[in-house]
Amino acid sequence: MSEHLLVEREAGLLTLRLNRLQKKNALTRAMYSGMAEVLDQADQDASVRAVLITGGETCFTSGNDVADFIQAPPSGLGSEVFQFMLALFEFSKPVVAAVSGPAVGIGTTLLLHCDLVYVSRDASLKMPFVNLGLCPEYGSSLLLPRLLGHVRAAELLLLGQGFTGEQAAAWGIANEALQDGPATLAKAREMAQRFQQLAPSAVADSKRLMRAPGREELRRVIEEEGALFGERLRSPEAIEALTAFMQRRPADFSRFG
Ligand code: COA
Numbered sequence: 001m002s003e004h005l006l007v008e009r010e011a012g013l014l015t016l017r018l019n020r021l022q023k024k025n026a027l028t029r030a031m032y033s034g035m036a037e038v039l040d041q042a043d044q045d046a047s048v049r050a051v052l053i054t055g056g057e058t059c060f061t062s063g064n065d066v067a068d069f070i071q072a073p074p075s076g077l078g079s080e081v082f083q084f085m086l087a088l089f090e091f092s093k094p095v096v097a098a099v100s101g102p103a104v105g106i107g108t109t110l111l112l113h114c115d116l117v118y119v120s121r122d123a124s125l126k127m128p129f130v131n132l133g134l135c136p137e138y139g140s141s142l143l144l145p146r147l148l149g150h151v152r153a154a155e156l157l158l159l160g161q162g163f164t165g166e167q168a169a170a171w172g173i174a175n176e177a178l179q180d181g182p183a184t185l186a187k188a189r190e191m192a193q194r195f196q197q198l199a200p201s202a203v204a205d206s207k208r209l210m211r212a213p214g215r216e217e218l219r220r221v222i223e224e225e226g227a228l229f230g231e232r233l234r235s236p237e238a239i240e241a242l243t244a245f246m247q248r249r250p251a252d253f254s255r256f257g
Pocket of ligand 1: 132
């Protein structure tokens with residue numbers, strides 16, 4: 001298991017905590033496969049009633065590790081990131097997220113696959129895929145226009161515009177925006193703990209029913225986005241954008257046309 005993941009058990013609640021704050025919890029391949037493994041095991045373990053995903057009180061995650069994107073771009077359904085996406089997509093029990101600080105890229109798109117989401121008011125969410133020469137991932141090109149309408153989703157996905165926790169709650173991406181990191185984590189934990197008193201099969205059946213409509217279409221979109229994302233990662237536009245991030249300069253797309 002990656003040192004950058006902490007797994008805590010408190011009765012029936014399993015907490016998956018990202019623990020790489022010096023890199024703003026950027027997700028490495030080892031972290032993705034660790035998270036996939038934890039979710040797969042938790043799904044099989046009858047004593048786990050719910051999972052809480054958090055990055056702590058100050059930072060959710062800055063998304064995929066950009067150095068990993070350059071050195072070992074994920075390709076295909078066998079990649080670590082895809083294993084994680086599928087594990088969360090298939091997870092049969094409730095997943096609760098506590099989001100404070102930055103939630104970038106997959107840090108935002110994974111929320112669309114959680115069941116309850118609590119955010120700090122000033123959390124900063126962003127899906128800067130186009131800004132990195134990439135395209136939407138994890139079903140966001142289907143789910144966001146459906147949730148927000150095309151024009152608002154276009155601001156987020158075609159311009160890569162960021163938004164606050166308060167907006168995420170107003171738009172239905174999150175249940176509630178709380179005053180700060182500690183309040184957010186406390187609220188998410190309190191709600192996740194409620195599942196311990198509920199009938200586990202009734203909860204799982206209900207989640208399955210709620211997620212069933214359009215599920216195969218969503219799976220197909222996730223795979224299609226994943227294939228294009230993998231191609232785009234190797235494109236000159238993406239290489240320019242990712243290199244620019246590492247060099248701490250703005251990307252220059254002026255030579256592409
Ligand atoms: N991958 C790799 N390293 C990352 C990272 C990422 N996604 N996000 C942050 N880091 C690193 C920075 O390079 C920096 O490393 P250093 O201290 O060795 O120089 C460290 O984490 C702190 O990041 P910094 O940018 O200085 O923090 P900040 O508070 O000013 O900004 C963010 C935080 C999240 C807004 C900013 O880091 C960011 O935009 N990250 C990139 C997000 C991104 O594009 N992710 C991919 C989405 S598909």
